Amino acid sequence: MQAVIRVLSILLLAVLATVSARAETWPTRPIRLIVTQGAGGTPDLIARMLGIRLTRALGQQIVVENRPGGGNTIGAQAAARAAPDGYTFLFATAAALVTNPYTFKTLPYDPLKDFVPVGIVAKGPFLVLANPGVPVKNLSELFAYAKQNPGKLAFATDGPKNFSGILAAWIDKLGGADIMQVPYAKMPQGVEDVLAGRVQLVVLAVPSAAPFIAKGQLRPLAVSSLTRLDNYPDVPPMADTFPGVEMIGWFSIVAPAGTPADIIERMNRELDKILKDPQVAHQLAVVGFFTEGAGTPQTTRDYMRAQYDLWGKVTRDIGLKPE
Numbered sequence: 001m002q003a004v005i006r007v008l009s010i011l012l013l014a015v016l017a018t019v020s021a022r023a024e025t026w027p028t029r030p031i032r033l034i035v036t037q038g039a040g041g042t043p044d045l046i047a048r049m050l051g052i053r054l055t056r057a058l059g060q061q062i063v064v065e066n067r068p069g070g071g072n073t074i075g076a077q078a079a080a081r082a083a084p085d086g087y088t089f090l091f092a093t094a095a096a097l098v099t100n101p102y103t104f105k106t107l108p109y110d111p112l113k114d115f116v117p118v119g120i121v122a123k124g125p126f127l128v129l130a131n132p133g134v135p136v137k138n139l140s141e142l143f144a145y146a147k148q149n150p151g152k153l154a155f156a157t158d159g160p161k162n163f164s165g166i167l168a169a170w171i172d173k174l175g176g177a178d179i180m181q182v183p184y185a186k187m188p189q190g191v192e193d194v195l196a197g198r199v200q201l202v203v204l205a206v207p208s209a210a211p212f213i214a215k216g217q218l219r220p221l222a223v224s225s226l227t228r229l230d231n232y233p234d235v236p237p238m239a240d241t242f243p244g245v246e247m248i249g250w251f252s253i254v255a256p257a258g259t260p261a262d263i264i265e266r267m268n269r270e271l272d273k274i275l276k277d278p279q280v281a282h283q284l285a286v287v288g289f290f291t292e293g294a295g296t297p298q299t300t301r302d303y304m305r306a307q308y309d310l311w312g313k314v315t316r317d318i319g320l321k322p323e
Contacts, residue, residue, distance in 0.1 A: 026263055030061040032088045036075030036096050038068040042287050043251060047091040049283060050274060057270040072096035073108060080109035084258035094250045098308045102315040103161040105322045115254040117301045118264055119271045119294025122284050123250040125225035127209045129218040134200050139222045139241040143175035156190030156199040159183045164203035167247050169318040174242045206288035224248055252300060268297055
């Protein structure tokens with residue numbers, strides 16, 4: 001028996017030594033970071049900023065590869081089918097991992113099975129805004145006004161299956177009103193119509209809304225995070241009206257399923273250090289996102305699962321059918 005134990009101990013040590021050696025030598029060549037959006041957009045800019053710092057930390061070039069189209073499915077599919085060798089990662093949007101399963105009838109990848117989480121990059125809340133001509137200052141007043149004036153209010157959205165459309169439909173359902181949606185192929189046109197008063201309400205990311213708020217052209221009614229924003233301390237969270245309700249955008253880094261755990265851990269550690277740099281946090285804040293670090297792969301997995309379940313509940317509540 002002692003001989004068997006000694007053999008098993010030797011084998012275990014050999015395995016640990018191999019894992020340790022791989023962690024110390026990886027990476028030995030450039031690493032691909034797939035972005036599901038086009039060049040120049042917020043996801044691309046954040047991915048490239050992180051790529052520069054990860055290149056320094058890892059000693060190998062992080063090559064950002066834009067794979068836009070298909071509602072984030074093209075890039076996600078490319079990452080899911082990549083070799084799980086630690087040389088391909090996906091800069092994932094919330095849409096790619098937790099929204100698409102409820103808006104597409106079929107996906108060319110499985111967001112729960114085809115990826116292993118590395119870490120959360122950042123989270124970004126949205127603002128619910130009104131044309132100043134609407135006599136309300138918060139969500140409670142909005143829904144009271146909507147019920148007293150049926151048919152007089154409408155949301156400008158980027159479509160019923162996109163973020164602003166889903167958020168607008170959900171809070172309308174929670175508020176028990178019947179506020180219609182006007183979908184726009186290009187949201188700048190929707191914003192223009194809200195500024196002109198042809199449509200009364202809109203949901204925007206904080207950086208997009210900021211200049212209109214500063215000029216008094218749009219009035220913020222609520223923020224979609226659970227807490228108030230430092231830049232807008234007077235704007236209440238949706239949770240003040242609907243306790244516990246939060247719906248925010250976020251980015252994460254994931255890898256193809258089967259990527260070695262030691263490589264995931266190394267990438268997570270480096271990402272966490274970068275995100276906890278005050279300069280990086282400031283750069284993210286400029287584009288409307290906040291970070292508390294990458295977390296761990298397990299906390300990232302837990303968060304993504306909770307978000308997946310949340311979107312399932314929301315889409316069921318509003319009766320959204322996948323297409």
